Amino acid sequence: MITHLTVSLPKPPATAYPIWIGADLLENCSKWMPTNVSTVVIITDHHVKKLYAKRLDHHLKKAGYNTLLLSFPAGEKSKTARTKSKIEEKMLTAGCDRHSLILAMGGGVVGDLAGFIAATYMRGISYIQLPTTFLAMIDSAVGGKTGIDTPQGKNLIGAFWQPIAVIADTQCLKTLPKQHMINGLIEAIKIFLLCDVKSLTDVQENLDLILSQDVSILNNIIHRAVTLKATIVINDEKDKGQRAILNFGHTIGHALEHLTDYKHLHGYAVALGLLVEAKIAQLLNVLAEEHYVFIKRLLNRLNIESSALKQFDVHEIIQCTQTDKKKQDGVIPYVLINALGSVYTANNRFAHPVPESIVQQAFLDTIED
Ligand SMILES: NC(=O)c1ccc[n+]([C@@H]2O[C@H](COP(=O)([O-])OP(=O)(O)OC[C@H]3O[C@@H](n4cnc5c(N)ncnc54)[C@H](O)[C@@H]3O)[C@@H](O)[C@H]2O)c1
Numbered sequence: 245m246i247t248h249l250t251v252s253l254p255k256p257p258a259t260a261y262p263i264w265i266g267a268d269l270l271e272n273c274s275k276w277m278p279t280n281v282s283t284v285v286i287i288t289d290h291h292v293k294k295l296y297a298k299r300l301d302h303h304l305k306k307a308g309y310n311t312l313l314l315s316f317p318a319g320e321k322s323k324t325a326r327t328k329s330k331i332e333e334k335m336l337t338a339g340c341d342r343h344s345l346i347l348a349m350g351g352g353v354v355g356d357l358a359g360f361i362a363a364t365y366m367r368g369i370s371y372i373q374l375p376t377t378f379l380a381m382i383d384s385a386v387g388g389k390t391g392i393d394t395p396q397g398k399n400l401i402g403a404f405w406q407p408i409a410v411i412a413d414t415q416c417l418k419t420l421p422k423q424h425m426i427n428g429l430i431e432a433i434k435i436f437l438l439c440d441v442k443s444l445t446d447v448q449e450n451l452d453l454i455l456s457q458d459v460s461i462l463n464n465i466i467h468r469a470v471t472l473k474a475t476i477v478i479n480d481e482k483d484k485g486q487r488a489i490l491n492f493g494h495t496i497g498h499a500l501e502h503l504t505d506y507k508h509l510h511g512y513a514v515a516l517g518l519l520v521e522a523k524i525a526q527l528l529n530v531l532a533e534e535h536y537v538f539i540k541r542l543l544n545r546l547n548i549e550s551s552a553l554k555q556f557d558v559h560e561i562i563q564c565t566q567t568d569k570k571k572q573d574g575v576i577p578y579v580l581i582n583a584l585g586s587v588y589t590a591n592n593r594f595a596h597p598v599p600e601s602i603v604q605q606a607f608l609d610t611i612e613d
Contacts, residue, residue, distance in 0.1 A: 245460060247467045251386065251474045253406065253481050262409050263386060263474070265466050267459065269413040270300055273347075274307050276372065276409040282343040284311045285335060287358035289318035292350040292376055295419055300349065300374075312338050316357075320506040323353045323393045325401070328361055335365065342366045348407075351377035351424075352384035352510065356399070359390030363405030373410040377420060378428025378462075379511060381412040382469045383435075387477045387487075393506075397567040398498045404482055412470075414462055425455060426546050427511030432469045433542065434518060438489050441585030443468050448542055488594045489587050491570060492579040493518035496607075499564035503556060515548040523606040523613075524598055525580040530588050538584060540613060550610045558607045562600055570595065578603075 246266030253259050262276065277284070284304055288297040293315040301313045314331050316322045335344070348358030348371055355373050362371035373385035391402020417425070429447070436444035443465070447454065453461050473490070480487040497517030501510065522539050525531035540550070565576050577595035582588040590596065 245463055247463060249467070249471055249474060251406075251478060253478060255481055259406060261407060263412070263470055264410070265381070265412045265414065265463055265470070267413065267415045269411050270296065270374065270416075271303060273300070273372070273374065273411050274304060274309070276411060277345060278370065278408070280343060281345045282310065283338065283340050284309045284345050284347060285340060286311060286313045286347045286349055287331060287354060287361065288313070288315045288349040289322065289351075289354055290315050291318040292354065296376060296416060297349050300347070312340065318350075318353070320353055320393065320501075320510070323357050323391075325392055325394070328357060328392055331357075331361055332365060335361075340365070342369055344369055346371035347374055348372070348385075349374040349376060350380070351375070352380045355380050355384050356390050356402070357392060359388070359405055359407065360392060360402055362407075363390050363403040368405065370408045371405075373407045375410065375412050376416040378417055378425050378466075379431055380428075381414070381417075381466045382428050383431040383473065385410045385412065386470050386473050388481070389483075397502055397564075400567070400569060406481075412466060414459060414466070417457060417462060422455060423509065423512075425457065427509040429454060429465075429546065430511035430515045430518070430543075430548075432465050434493055434514065435469050435472050435490070437518070437522075437539065437581055437584060438492055438579075438587050439472055439585055440468065441583075444584055448538075451542075451545055485592075486594055488570065488577070489579050491595065492581065492587075493521050495565050495568055495570065495576060495578060496520045496561065498568065499561045500556065502564055503560060512548065515543050515546070516550070516553055519543065519548075519550050520553070520603075520606050520610050521578055522581065523610045524578055524602055525582065525588065527602055527606050527609070528580065528598070530580045530582045532583070535581075535584050550613055553607065553611045556607075558604050561607065562603055565603075572597075 346362045375381045375385035388406035391399040497514035500513040575597040580588040
């Protein structure tokens with residue numbers, strides 16, 4: 245099964261790009277590539293290079309393209325200015341010009357980094373996202389947020405730069421370890437918690453099938469999550485309003501990732517963040533306890549236990565959230581849900597200032613639950 249949707253961005257200059265989801269799409273990916281390309285630069289990590297990128301490079305060479313295959317060590321620790329400039333150096337040395345096309349092949353780390361290179365190389369060149377993790381297919385490959393981490397925090401340097409296509413070949417998920425499936429599923433659960441209770445209950449009912457990688461269920465989840473994300477991005481491409489809701493769970497999640505030096509997967513940190521941030525909504529009487537319990541039980545089934553928060557000092561977490569880009573007038577705003585599949589809005593705001601004492605209490609209560 246192959247599904248397709250289009251992200252149409254209205255802001256001038258109006259642009260639109262296709263998202264393709266299905267099995268065995270990579271073999272035909274040149275179909276979606278522009279014809280006037282000087283060099284196709286495949287950017288990937290060492291792991292995905294062996295699994296898929298070498299084969300893609302071979303296909304493209306056979307099809308007559310001039311290609312350059314560049315890779316870096318897998319993992320979040322590579323999402324840095326240093327890796328970015330090393331790759332740029334290699335592209336410059338190889339003579340890549342403004343008509344080069346980047347193929348960002350890999351998980352969210354590759355997508356964010358290669359997308360940022362595309363945004364700045366010769367003041368911006370085209371790129372296609374070829375996500376190979378569940379997380380990247382569900383979330384990071386869509387929406388045009390690109391960037392790198394710095395010692396001060398995650399994604400603090402970056403750009404909005406939309407791909408010209410996203411091609412999610414679900415066949416790649418066959419080699420993805422279970423914990424990475426869970427990692428991606430958390431981002432799907434997040435977006436369903438925000439705006440789609442039906443898909444949320446579908447996940448709850450079909451959890452075993454999802455984890456056993458049933459192809460048609462995975463395709464449906466990716467399609468649904470990406471459609472929701474694309475709708476939000478179309479309304480607010482540059483993250484000035486509604487797009488802020490996608491940050492649900494991420495204020496605390498990013499702090500946990502930073503404090504553990506990116507030892508845990510992004511989705512795992514976000515899952516703990518979802519619990520604490522849902523608890524904040526409960527403490528503020530915005531979210532009913534039964535809904536908090538639903539979230540907790542669902543995450544428990546994915547082996548996410550709030551007791552994991554015991555290792556952290558709440559003051560350090562709060563301190564760490566202070567570098568969040570979403571900070572407004574010195575205050576960190578939190579996204580609150582007021583029911584499963586529904587975001588609390590007030591005064592035209594999608595995220596709300598929360599007293600530090602409530603964040604602290606929510607953290608301690610989440611551990612106790
Ligand atoms: N731009 C956005 O909107 C956005 C949204 C969410 C997350 N992110 C970012 O995404 C990143 C996390 O992405 P991730 O979880 O995909 O991590 P990742 O890119 O580090 O990939 C995880 C691991 O899976 C391996 N891998 C990739 N594809 C594989 C496959 N098909 N089979 C086997 N192994 C495979 C990789 O080599 C890596 O070791 C974070 O940096 C996060 O900030 C960005």
